[in-house]
Structures are given as C-alpha cells and as structure tokens.
Amino acid sequence: MAFLQSLSLMFFCIKPDKWTKFSGTEENKNLVMNFFNTEDIMILVLYINNAGLLTASLGFPASVKTKGVYFVKKKMVRITPENIRDSLSVGDISNSPVEQLLTVLEEVVCTLFTNTDNMTTWPQVVSEDVVKHAQQLKNDVFVFGGQLKGKALLALPKIADDLEDSDEESDRYDSFDGATLHAIESVVIDWTHQVKDVLNKDSAQALLDGLNPLPREEIDFWDLRLKDLKCLHEQLWMPKARKISEVLEKSKSSYWPALKSLYYDIRAGLEEASDIVLYLIPLKSLIDELEQTEYSEVSRITLGKGQKCGNN
Structure with missing residues (x-):
C-alpha cells in the first residue's frame, strides 16, 4: 500500500488525508488486496470520482472526469514487496482518451518513426512507408478528435x-x-x-x-x-x-x-x-x-x- 500511496500522492497532487480516507474504506482496501493477492486480476485503476473522492476499480472505468492512474501486471503473479516494481506497469489515464492518444502519436510514435537515427539499417522504401503511415494515423486521430468536439x-x-x-x-x-x-x-x-x-x-x-x-x-x-x-x-x-x-x-x-x-x-x-x-x-x-x-x-x-x- 505504501507504493500505491506514494504514486497516488504524486499523480493526483492530493493531501495525505484523502489517501487515509481511501485506504480506510473497507471496499477500497479489499479491491487493492484482491489485485495484489489474486494472480488473474491484472488491472487496478485509481481515479477521482464525481464526489471528489479517490476510488479504486479492477478494470478501466467507462469514463473518468479527471485523470486516473492504472497498474497493470506484466504477467499473472501475486504482487509482493519484493517484485512490485518489476511486475507492474504504471501509467496515467487522461479524461480525454483521444487527446491522450494523439499526444502519444505525436510525441512518441511519430518521433520514433521520423528520427533518421532509428532507420539507419532500414531500406529507404520501408522507412518512407513507415513515416507515411505514422503521419496518416496521427492525422486520422486528429480529425476524429475534432469530430468528438463537434x-x-x-x-x-x-x-x-x-x-x-x-x-x-x-x-x-x-x-x-x-x-x-x-x-x-x-x-x-x-x-x-x-x-x-x-x-x-x-x-x-x-x-x-x-x-x-x-x-x-x-x-x-x-x-x-x-x-x-x-x-x-x-x-x-x-x-x-x-x-x-x-x-x-x-x-x-x-x-x-x-x-x-x-x-x-x-x-x-x-x-x-x-x-x-x-x-x-x-x-x-x-x-x-x-x-x-x-x-x-x-x-x-x-x-x-x-x-x-x-x-x-
């Protein structure tokens, strides 16, 4: 729980008393312990609900009004203090998934695929085709994001x-x-x-x-x-x-x-x-x-x- 606490305080910028209230709730405590102790429960998501309270979910919620934090097991194991850092993938969830996807495409995918240092061993035809498809994907997501906003x-x-x-x-x-x-x-x-x-x-x-x-x-x-x-x-x-x-x-x-x-x-x-x-x-x-x-x-x-x- 100390690992979750430190990350939650950092991601959400909340005061320690909010974490204390979260961890003191029996339902939240059971969800977290089930995630840690049950091998086939692979996902834990922490987010702020509509009432402004920190909430846990064993899966990605349908909608999040504010950003959330996800913990995903890399393989089906029980999480212990010894393996917690090596067994979990951690990341944040935006309240606008399309905008988050567009940011990832622009700052990660397109940056990787348009960096000539990453293509030194690639045939020119392949590198040009990859760059073209990466740019097209980014454009499609950009247009779709606009449609969602009307x-x-x-x-x-x-x-x-x-x-x-x-x-x-x-x-x-x-x-x-x-x-x-x-x-x-x-x-x-x-x-x-x-x-x-x-x-x-x-x-x-x-x-x-x-x-x-x-x-x-x-x-x-x-x-x-x-x-x-x-x-x-x-x-x-x-x-x-x-x-x-x-x-x-x-x-x-x-x-x-x-x-x-x-x-x-x-x-x-x-x-x-x-x-x-x-x-x-x-x-x-x-x-x-x-x-x-x-x-x-x-x-x-x-x-x-x-x-x-x-x-x-």
Whole structure:
C-alpha cells in the first residue's frame, strides 16, 4: 500500500488525508488486496470520482472526469514487496482518451518513426512507408478528435510548420522533393473528402431513410452546416494552409486546381448556409410552439394564426 500511496500522492497532487480516507474504506482496501493477492486480476485503476473522492476499480472505468492512474501486471503473479516494481506497469489515464492518444502519436510514435537515427539499417522504401503511415494515423486521430468536439478539423502535413517559419521571399517551391510534395498533395485529397462530406449531406436524408424527423431537424441541420463550413473556411485561410496552397501553385502541381476549387466550394456553401439560417430564424419560435402542442390542437392553432394574419 505504501507504493500505491506514494504514486497516488504524486499523480493526483492530493493531501495525505484523502489517501487515509481511501485506504480506510473497507471496499477500497479489499479491491487493492484482491489485485495484489489474486494472480488473474491484472488491472487496478485509481481515479477521482464525481464526489471528489479517490476510488479504486479492477478494470478501466467507462469514463473518468479527471485523470486516473492504472497498474497493470506484466504477467499473472501475486504482487509482493519484493517484485512490485518489476511486475507492474504504471501509467496515467487522461479524461480525454483521444487527446491522450494523439499526444502519444505525436510525441512518441511519430518521433520514433521520423528520427533518421532509428532507420539507419532500414531500406529507404520501408522507412518512407513507415513515416507515411505514422503521419496518416496521427492525422486520422486528429480529425476524429475534432469530430468528438463537434468541429470539422483539417489535418496538416508535417512540412506545414517549416513552411510557416520560412522566409517567403527566399522560398524555392520548385526545390521540394517528390516525397514532400506527395505528402502535401495527400493532405489536399483528405481535405477534399472532408469538405465534400459536409457539402453532400442532405437535409432530407432522414426522410429518405424512412424516418419521421420533426421540423426542428431542418433548422439544426443548417445551423450545423454553417458551423462546419465556417470552421473549414477559417482553417483554409490560416497562414499554414495558405503556404500549402502557394507551394502547390508555384510548383505547378496538378492538385492546385482541385484546392482552388475547394476554396470556391466552401465559399459558395458558406453563403448558401448563411442565407438559409438567416431566413429560418423567424420560423424557430413557430416551430417550437408547434412541437410543444398536442397533435389534436395543431389544426386549430394553425387556423387561428392564419385568420389572425388574414385580418391584419
């Protein structure tokens, strides 16, 4: 227990009295002792629950509001004071697993796979393929993390940081090697798919699927489309994205027309969504009232409003 106590105090930055309260609870004490003494219980997780108390679990909880600490046995053994340091893997759990995974990919996986010192004995084809897949995985997780937050995020190639820091007047866009230009063009392909996914969504899709959507869903659809297109537009006009477009244009890449078309599509979609959202605003209060009205009263209320409008 002293080993768990020292790590918990360090990870959670809690006062010793919280640990005393935790270890004094019979349920928590039994969970910890079962983990130590039972060979086939492999996982122990400590975390702060919603009440602000330190809690134990023999498995990873479905959700953690704050970070947690996990202890995983390397093999099925009883944990003793003699083998505790060699038999356990210890780490922390973020309350946002996707962000934690993205951090691991950026700081560990991609760093390892893009360090040339780690590839001295690898064939060039293999090393380039590993770097490409590591970058693609990082981009996919980045985009997925944005979706969880309700944002349409565009991943950038690794070269984007170097482009932003470079002196525009001294840039030689025709000096990029094929691999670098291919990485930029691959990202543009991904951008195209993401933008098309937003623009190709149909507000009538629920009806086409045989569902019975309420009028509010039409308003929500256009509110969401406007939000997504604003987010995409802002990202494509950021300095890093503008540098990428300059590289494609000045290197005479065949993907430059596609990227230019993407700018036009987003701008046109943004204008359309802005106009529709603006003209739907007067309907919001009417739709709210309609959806809160009993079905039998709908025709009477609608008729009443029509007569009132006619009298005016």
